[in-house]
Amino acid sequence: MRDRAGPAGAAVTVAEPERPAFDAIVVGAGPAGSAAALELARAGRSVALIERGPFPGSKNVYGGVVYGRVLDELIPGWYERMPVQRWITRRQTMLLSGERSMTVDFRCQSWGRAPYNGATAYRAEFDNWLTEHAQKEGALLVPSTVVTAVLRTAEGRVVGVRTDRPDGDLTARVVIACDGVNSFVAKQAGLYPEGQAEHTTLGVKETLALPKETIDERFGVSGDDGVDIEILGGTQGVPGGAFLYTNRDTLSVGLVLGLPGLAGQGRRPEEILAELKRHPSIAPLVRGAELVEYSAHLIPEGGYHSMPRLVGDGLLVAGDAAAMCLAAGIWLEGVNFALGSGMYAGRAAARALAAGDLRRLRDYRSLLESSFVLADHKKLRKAPGLVLSERVQHRYPGLVCDLVEGVFTVDNPKPKPGIRRLLRRSARSNGVRMRELARDALTGLRSFG
Amino acid sequence: MGELLVVVALRWADGRARVDPLTGEVETDPRGAGAGEADRCALEHGLRIAGAAGGRCVAVTVAPPQAEEMLRDALACGADAVLRVDVPEWDPRLADSGSGTAQALAQAVRAEFGEPGLVLTGDHSADRGTGSTPAFLAARFGYAQALGLVELAYADGALTAVRRLDRGRRERLAVPLPAVCSVEPAGVRLRRAGLPATLAARTADVPTVPGAVAGEPVTVHAARPYRPRAKELPPPPEPDPRLRLLRLTGAHEQRDPPRVVVTDDPGEAADELLGYLKAKGYLA
Numbered sequence: 001m002r003d004r005a006g007p008a009g010a011a012v013t014v015a016e017p018e019r020p021a022f023d024a025i026v027v028g029a030g031p032a033g034s035a036a037a038l039e040l041a042r043a044g045r046s047v048a049l050i051e052r053g054p055f056p057g058s059k060n061v062y063g064g065v066v067y068g069r070v071l072d073e074l075i076p077g078w079y080e081r082m083p084v085q086r087w088i089t090r091r092q093t094m095l096l097s098g099e100r101s102m103t104v105d106f107r108c109q110s111w112g113r114a115p116y117n118g119a120t121a122y123r124a125e126f127d128n129w130l131t132e133h134a135q136k137e138g139a140l141l142v143p144s145t146v147v148t149a150v151l152r153t154a155e156g157r158v159v160g161v162r163t164d165r166p167d168g169d170l171t172a173r174v175v176i177a178c179d180g181v182n183s184f185v186a187k188q189a190g191l192y193p194e195g196q197a198e199h200t201t202l203g204v205k206e207t208l209a210l211p212k213e214t215i216d217e218r219f220g221v222s223g224d225d226g227v228d229i230e231i232l233g234g235t236q237g238v239p240g241g242a243f244l245y246t247n248r249d250t251l252s253v254g255l256v257l258g259l260p261g262l263a264g265q266g267r268r269p270e271e272i273l274a275e276l277k278r279h280p281s282i283a284p285l286v287r288g289a290e291l292v293e294y295s296a297h298l299i300p301e302g303g304y305h306s307m308p309r310l311v312g313d314g315l316l317v318a319g320d321a322a323a324m325c326l327a328a329g330i331w332l333e334g335v336n337f338a339l340g341s342g343m344y345a346g347r348a349a350a351r352a353l354a355a356g357d358l359r360r361l362r363d364y365r366s367l368l369e370s371s372f373v374l375a376d377h378k379k380l381r382k383a384p385g386l387v388l389s390e391r392v393q394h395r396y397p398g399l400v401c402d403l404v405e406g407v408f409t410v411d412n413p414k415p416k417p418g419i420r421r422l423l424r425r426s427a428r429s430n431g432v433r434m435r436e437l438a439r440d441a442l443t444g445l446r447s448f449g
Numbered sequence: 450m451g452e453l454l455v456v457v458a459l460r461w462a463d464g465r466a467r468v469d470p471l472t473g474e475v476e477t478d479p480r481g482a483g484a485g486e487a488d489r490c491a492l493e494h495g496l497r498i499a500g501a502a503g504g505r506c507v508a509v510t511v512a513p514p515q516a517e518e519m520l521r522d523a524l525a526c527g528a529d530a531v532l533r534v535d536v537p538e539w540d541p542r543l544a545d546s547g548s549g550t551a552q553a554l555a556q557a558v559r560a561e562f563g564e565p566g567l568v569l570t571g572d573h574s575a576d577r578g579t580g581s582t583p584a585f586l587a588a589r590f591g592y593a594q595a596l597g598l599v600e601l602a603y604a605d606g607a608l609t610a611v612r613r614l615d616r617g618r619r620e621r622l623a624v625p626l627p628a629v630c631s632v633e634p635a636g637v638r639l640r641r642a643g644l645p646a647t648l649a650a651r652t653a654d655v656p657t658v659p660g661a662v663a664g665e666p667v668t669v670h671a672a673r674p675y676r677p678r679a680k681e682l683p684p685p686p687e688p689d690p691r692l693r694l695l696r697l698t699g700a701h702e703q704r705d706p707p708r709v710v711v712t713d714d715p716g717e718a719a720d721e722l723l724g725y726l727k728a729k730g731y732l733a
């Protein structure tokens with residue numbers, strides 16, 4: 001597998017522009033890009049937001065849950081106006097092993113009232129809505145335009161971008177790369193280390209249409225309430241996970257698959273997804289639904305250790321472009337980290353521009369460190385490795401299901417076995433040593449605790 | 450003749466509208482809407498012809514405010530001016546009728562730009578696609594019309610066009626000006642707008658005039674499926690019912706057996722298709 005995918009080519013060396021066309025150029029109108037552009041425009045800076053799609057969100061894929069708390073700072077009262085499908089009031093974590101499943105089901109009705117927690121939303125609507133805020137503050141959205149190269153001076157300072165349009169060079173004092181996973185803006189600027197493929201997973205998703213009433217009945221919700229199910233197992237042995245979310249009258253069901261594992265097995269992701277939909281715990285939920293969309297996208301899942309340098313000369317990197325998606329088993333959160341990092345990138349850039357000192361771009365890192373963005377990533381730095389480990393992926397779901405099966409199987413006239421004995425037996429039959437279990441429990445506790 | 454005014458009429462439509470299988474309701478998304486491929490070709494022809502004639506090319510549409518993006522794109526590509534004719538509300542005379550659209554367009558164009566030398570459109574709009582608007586436009590302006598063209602060229606004050614005929618033949622036309630022409634999505638591609646023009650167009654004002662249509666809208670009182678009158682045919686002459694049946698179904702007639710072609714080589718597959726089309730007289 002090649003590590004350096006994406007448009008070929010290198011940064012273009014140019015002379016220092018006399019009068020840059022903009023204070024800042026933001027590449028990519030995803031959540032990170034719009035947050036950065038909004039923050040800069042609010043600070044009175046001229047900013048161009050360049051997006052390759054015909055409108056923001058048109059090219060974007062994700063599972064479907066946005067945790068909008070960080071928007072309190074960026075767009076106060078956001079929950080009154082954000083284009084929401086359903087507010088998540090029920091969260092399940094499901095372990096699949098063979099035909100069995102074990103689910104932890106949590107319901108919280110207050111998540112369905114202001115100030116809310118998480119919501120399903122369509123990216124085409126959500127991204128566009130965010131960009132409109134940036135545009136209202138004066139950011140200039142340039143859609144249907146692909147950034148193809150970074151413009152640098154001979155000294156290596158980033159001074160703009162080249163686009164795929166005729167006469168397509170655009171200059172600025174600061175460039176913020178929010179171009180998502182596999183950011184070639186950051187790569188061209190030399191901020192990425194080699195070997196990103198192993199830290200990247202493939203997300204595939206089907207959007208399935210069902211009448212709203214059917215979704216309400218099957219998932220035990222009503223009105224605007226919705227359900228988020230995160231699934232461990234169900235990936236046919238490829239390291240990863242699965243998810244199932246409710247929108248108003250569609251479901252999002254998908255997989256997150258480790259690239260090396262997927263390539264090694266030679267399986268097609270859509271086959272694995274079809275298997276998941278046939279699982280006895282999933283099939284009744286998706287039965288009779290009409291497929292309206294299939295999409296696929298890469299996810300930078302490596303976390304803290306796989307992040308690039310976040311600050312270059314005249315350049316900041318935010319969101320998935322900086323590998324800031326948090327993928328830690330029970331959490332799959334990228335949008336809120338993109339919003340947060342984009343906002344801080346915009347803020348740092350605005351301050352540096354106001355001070356006339358681009359060295360102050362370095363403040364970006366400290367803003368991130370003092371916020372959830374790097375604090376969470378740092379705390380959970382071992383989580384991706386643990387979650388994608390062979391034990392968590394294959395052996396523990398089997399162990400848990402064996403254990404629960406043992407507890408609830410009535411084997412009269414035999415007496416009920418003790419739980420400790422059951423645990424030892426389940427561990428042995430799934431090839432788990434008690435010592436490993438204790439070590440992983442400790443790592444888990446340290447990461448998640 | 451003075452400066453040639455080329456008017457390109459663009460239809461704003463969602464090319465990916467979804468029909469709800471249960472209710473039959475059509476869901477459109479204004480974010481993905483814009484000019485269809487044929488209209489984009491019309492704009493390219495308009496820009497080229499205006500360039501060759503040293504004239505002006507203007508882009509117009511009858512559409513709601515969301516269509517301003519489409520007109521800004523036209524400006525970025527080089528249109529000298531744009532005009533949006535506003536659809537006040539859901540007025541069936543404008544929204545769904547070629548004749549209403551043509552009436553509103555003709556009136557607005559005359560008022561804003563004067564008499565055009567050439568009016569261009571796509572052959573069919575991406576949503577309703579009856580292709581009647583250009584014909585109604587020709588009637589409104591009282592111009593010659595040449596519709597469904599695959600080529601259009603302007604040289605030395607003369608406009609020539611090519612139209613597709615059956616069996617792969619082509620018809621060459623000398624189009625007298627002033628004229629209304631509609632083009633197929635073929636032959637040319639809309640140019641990619643340069644970055645400086647795109648940036649300038651993003652904040653350009655799009656002039657808007659209200660759409661005015663006189664007269665009653667066409668109303669459909671009842672719609673029934675087409676049921677042609679039954680025609681009486683004499684039965685086949687054979688006395689045996691089995692033979693009559695065979696004759697009626699044509700079961701024993703000689704015909705080309707179907708050929709199953711199994712190849713995963715794109716070159717071979719293309720040769721196969723071309724051979725077939727040639728054998729059937731579609732390619733010269």
Ligand SMILES: Cc1cc2nc3c(=O)[nH]c(=O)nc-3n(C[C@H](O)[C@H](O)[C@H](O)COP(=O)(O)OP(=O)(O)OC[C@H]3O[C@@H](n4cnc5c(N)ncnc54)[C@H](O)[C@@H]3O)c2cc1C
Pocket residue numbers: 027028029030031032033050051052053056057059060061062063064065066067145146147148178179180181203204205254255296297298299318319320321324325332333334335336338
């Ligand atoms: C299957 C799947 C499920 C997920 N589920 C969830 C979830 O439920 N909740 C959650 O919070 N996160 C989820 N994520 C992660 C989330 O989607 C990302 O972390 C988030 O979108 C990152 O935002 P961003 O702005 O950094 O990048 P993106 O959203 O990828 O935006 C990048 C933008 O840049 C544009 N762009 C890229 N290159 C160029 C270029 N060269 N020139 C111009 N424009 C360019 C793109 O078109 C795009 O608009 C999921 C991801 C996947 C793939």
